[in-house]
Amino acid sequence: MRIALFATCIVDAMYPATAKATVRILERLGHEVVFPGGQACCGQMHVNSGYLKEAVPVVANHVAAFDTADYDVAVAPSGSCVASVKHQHPMVARSCGDTALEARATAVGAKTYELSELLVDVLGVTDAGAQLGSYFPHRVTYHPSCHGMRLLRLGDRQSRLLRTVQGIDLADLPEADQCCGFGGTFSMKNADVSSAMLQDKAANVEATGAELCTGGDASCLMHIGGGLSRQGSSTTTLHLAEILASTMEEPASVTGEVRVSTGKALR
Amino acid sequence: MTTFLGMPALPAFGSGNLFAGESFPKAAHRELGNAQLRANLGHATHTIRDKRQAVVSELPDWEQLRDAGSAIKESVMARLPELLEEFEKNFTARGGVIHWARDAREANEIVAGLVRETGETEVVKVKSMATQEIGLNEYLEEQGIEAFETDLAELIVQLDRDKPSHILVPAIHKNRTEIRDIFLREMPGADQALTNDPPVLAMAAREHLRRKFLTAKVAVSGANFAIADSGTLAVVESEGNGRMCLTLPETLITVMGIEKLLPTWQDLEVFMQLLPRSSTGERMNPYTSLWTGVMEGDGPQNVHLVLLDNGRSAALADEMGRSALHCIRCSACMNVCPVYERTGGHAYGSTYPGPIGAILSPLLTGIEAEENNSLPYASSLCGACYDACPVKINIPDILVHLRSVDVDSKRGARKVPSQMDVGMKAASWALSSGKHLGLVEKGLPLGRLAAGRDKKIKKLPGIAGGWTQSRDIPAPPAQSFRDWWAKEHKSAAPSQAAPSRDDKEIQQ
Ligand code: SF4
Numbered sequence: 001m002r003i004a005l006f007a008t009c010i011v012d013a014m015y016p017a018t019a020k021a022t023v024r025i026l027e028r029l030g031h032e033v034v035f036p037g038g039q040a041c042c043g044q045m046h047v048n049s050g051y052l053k054e055a056v057p058v059v060a061n062h063v064a065a066f067d068t069a070d071y072d073v074a075v076a077p078s079g080s081c082v083a084s085v086k087h088q089h090p091m092v093a094r095s096c097g098d099t100a101l102e103a104r105a106t107a108v109g110a111k112t113y114e115l116s117e118l119l120v121d122v123l124g125v126t127d128a129g130a131q132l133g134s135y136f137p138h139r140v141t142y143h144p145s146c147h148g149m150r151l152l153r154l155g156d157r158q159s160r161l162l163r164t165v166q167g168i169d170l171a172d173l174p175e176a177d178q179c180c181g182f183g184g185t186f187s188m189k190n191a192d193v194s195s196a197m198l199q200d201k202a203a204n205v206e207a208t209g210a211e212l213c214t215g216g217d218a219s220c221l222m223h224i225g226g227g228l229s230r231q232g233s234s235t236t237t238l239h240l241a242e243i244l245a246s247t248m249e250e251p252a253s254v255t256g257e258v259r260v261s262t263g264k265a266l267r
Numbered sequence: 268m269t270t271f272l273g274m275p276a277l278p279a280f281g282s283g284n285l286f287a288g289e290s291f292p293k294a295a296h297r298e299l300g301n302a303q304l305r306a307n308l309g310h311a312t313h314t315i316r317d318k319r320q321a322v323v324s325e326l327p328d329w330e331q332l333r334d335a336g337s338a339i340k341e342s343v344m345a346r347l348p349e350l351l352e353e354f355e356k357n358f359t360a361r362g363g364v365i366h367w368a369r370d371a372r373e374a375n376e377i378v379a380g381l382v383r384e385t386g387e388t389e390v391v392k393v394k395s396m397a398t399q400e401i402g403l404n405e406y407l408e409e410q411g412i413e414a415f416e417t418d419l420a421e422l423i424v425q426l427d428r429d430k431p432s433h434i435l436v437p438a439i440h441k442n443r444t445e446i447r448d449i450f451l452r453e454m455p456g457a458d459q460a461l462t463n464d465p466p467v468l469a470m471a472a473r474e475h476l477r478r479k480f481l482t483a484k485v486a487v488s489g490a491n492f493a494i495a496d497s498g499t500l501a502v503v504e505s506e507g508n509g510r511m512c513l514t515l516p517e518t519l520i521t522v523m524g525i526e527k528l529l530p531t532w533q534d535l536e537v538f539m540q541l542l543p544r545s546s547t548g549e550r551m552n553p554y555t556s557l558w559t560g561v562m563e564g565d566g567p568q569n570v571h572l573v574l575l576d577n578g579r580s581a582a583l584a585d586e587m588g589r590s591a592l593h594c595i596r597c598s599a600c601m602n603v604c605p606v607y608e609r610t611g612g613h614a615y616g617s618t619y620p621g622p623i624g625a626i627l628s629p630l631l632t633g634i635e636a637e638e639n640n641s642l643p644y645a646s647s648l649c650g651a652c653y654d655a656c657p658v659k660i661n662i663p664d665i666l667v668h669l670r671s672v673d674v675d676s677k678r679g680a681r682k683v684p685s686q687m688d689v690g691m692k693a694a695s696w697a698l699s700s701g702k703h704l705g706l707v708e709k710g711l712p713l714g715r716l717a718a719g720r721d722k723k724i725k726k727l728p729g730i731a732g733g734w735t736q737s738r739d740i741p742a743p744p745a746q747s748f749r750d751w752w753a754k755e756h757k758s759a760a761p762s763q764a765a766p767s768r769d770d771k772e773i774q775q
């Protein structure tokens with residue numbers, strides 16, 4: 001299968017290791033990965049902040065980058081960006097009265113999957129250890145991000161994959177379904193409330209005794225990791241893709257600052 | 268409170284207790300500082316939340332019930348004028364009197380006039396959001412009429428001269444010791460040996476209220492539902508105080524928002540399953556009172572209904588926002604909202620707090636009004652409210668819609684664009700092409716410099732400073748994924764994928 005990678009702006013610029021890990025997983029399953037170079041961002045930040053007009057060129061760019069490329073399905077290591085592509089892009093197109101863009105956006109959205117969704121539903125991965133060679137001998141806790149959980153209805157796909165990673169010690173996160181408080185520009189506009197939510201999330205993460213908190217959204221992980229770091233915690237965050245890509249021969253590096261590997265570790 | 272909107276607007280926006288006195292972030296900052304409040308709220312919302320979850324999961328057809336509730340409400344909104352007329356005809360035919368009120372002021376005047384006609388100076392009240400919205404108690408007091416709240420929690424708040432902070436549990440922000448102290452201080456003849464044991468407190472309130480019930484000649488209520496095909500009103504409650512108010516007095520005045528209609532009795536069936544489970548987490552509420560006009564020799568002989576618009580027509584005119592009027596005031600959304608859980612209801616300023624308040628208040632008053640334009644931003648858009656709402660109001664989508672209305676209303680109006688405006692414009696440029704983003708990413712090493720030795724960015728200027736208030740940012744990587752990919756695939760044959768606009772530049 002030819003799979004187009006939507007790296008998302010934050011992963012592209014801040015967490016390249018997550019995108020590399022995604023590529024590695026897909027190639028290990030024997031698929032060809034393409035990277036439509038015109039891609040940039042899903043525009044979620046603009047839409048969610050009410051800047052619909054400014055979101056139009058961002059959305060149009062994403063649609064152009066993906067509907068001209070030749071691929072079977074597209075994947076992004078981010079639930080919220082996939083939710084944006086699926087739900088917000090047609091809405092943004094409608095808001096500016098562009099029916100042609102709306103139709104193209106809907107078509108792109110229909111072909112776009114969140115990583116765990118693609119792995120489980122399309123590529124038939126049921127045992128990450130056996131099928132991907134995933135090996136990660138660490139105590140990990142998992143935060144299901146809101147958009148993956150409620151907009152994409154990912155259910156237990158992510159945790160199911162994690163549970164089948166060899167060597168992993170997966171600890172249940174108390175109040176796991178509670179929002180971490182990121183919410184894009186909410187974390188700046190309502191910094192106090194966001195911080196209060198983050199405090200509780202960080203406390204719950206710490207209570208598990210895990211070395212790392214993982215999840216499917218780099219932005220939530222940056223937020224949680226940033227909070228843990230500020231509080232002087234030794235617990236860090238690592239994207240699910242990097243755990244799945246980690247093998248006995250090429251283990252993901254789990255030492256580091258705010259977030260674990262920012263580049264070198266994989267490949 | 269009145270607001271001059273600067274231009275004639277039809278339909279008119281609402282007035283009354285719907286306005287935030289200060290912006291949400293400011294009010295939230297203050298409320299967050301109250302540790303006791305946070306503890307009380309966290310405990311209470313978690314308890315109701317768990318109860319709701321348990322009784323909701325008992326019903327195999329819960330999702331279908333939600334769909335049915337949502338569909339009924341949608342059809343009501345689509346033919347509201349017609350249903351209101353049908354209701355008026357049936358209610359009047361059975362001896363009730365209808366009054367139409369455009370806004371809070373008109374509604375208050377109508378109620379005060381009706382009370383004055385009876386010659387009474389005291390009324391008992393059933394908990395009602397509509398009368399809180401219009402500030403009826405305060406208005407009546409100005410007119411020399413005393414209104415006594417009979418719902419236990421409402422009574423506590425009234426005695427303390429406080430404001431409710433939850434639509435179902437108005438005193439959610441108080442614990443039992445605080446309540447005992449209020450009773451001792453404010454209840455005439457309260458037993459000085461009063462303990463903070465909930466049954467003891469309830470008994471004290473009961474004794475206090477019984478005197479009122481037995482003497483009151485006039486009652487004021489709200490209504491949960493109005494059934495068009497029979498002209499029937501319904502009040503759903505759990506303490507029995509409502510039943511007392513609705514049956515003992517001679518005159519009954521109900522104030523109800525025009526959106527509360529249901530077409531038929533059969534439709535009530537759906538909502539009688541949705542409401543108690545969503546609100547108190549009970550399978551059924553203890554008291555449901557229904558009355559259809561006047562029954563000679565039984566119950567109130569003068570039955571009035573004030574039908575309140577107060578911005579509802581304006582909300583109805585907003586195609587994207589109108590489903591906020593589906594709300595049955597169950598409070599499920601606030602009980603699951605992480606923002607509400609930490610700030611409490613007072614931070615929202617309006618009678619309607621929490622997620623529904625964040626959309627309903629600005630819809631009723633208009634987004635330009637006062638500080639209400641900060642309300643749609645009081646959410647991380649986590650979506651828990653939408654999942655919990657028994658009538659499936661897509662609160663996150665309406666929040667986003669209202670944000671865009673707010674942003675658009677300010678376009679060009681500001682002499683100096685806000686930091687957010689500038690940032691969003693710049694980001695729109697950077698993120699609207701792979702080439703632009705690639706260029707921006709060339710600056711990543713600068714970020715590494717800013718991060719310093721510990722590879723953490725700890726302080727950012729301007730609005731981004733909100734982020735670094737409690738979070739570090741990792742040092743950016745030396746190379747973006749895009750650049751890495753381009754280098755990796757340099758020698759490879761040109762991608763089989765038809766290159767999109769920027770592909771070539773990237774792969775060269
Ligand atoms: S918006 Fe929905 S959940 Fe919230 S109070 Fe109204 S009906 Fe209940």
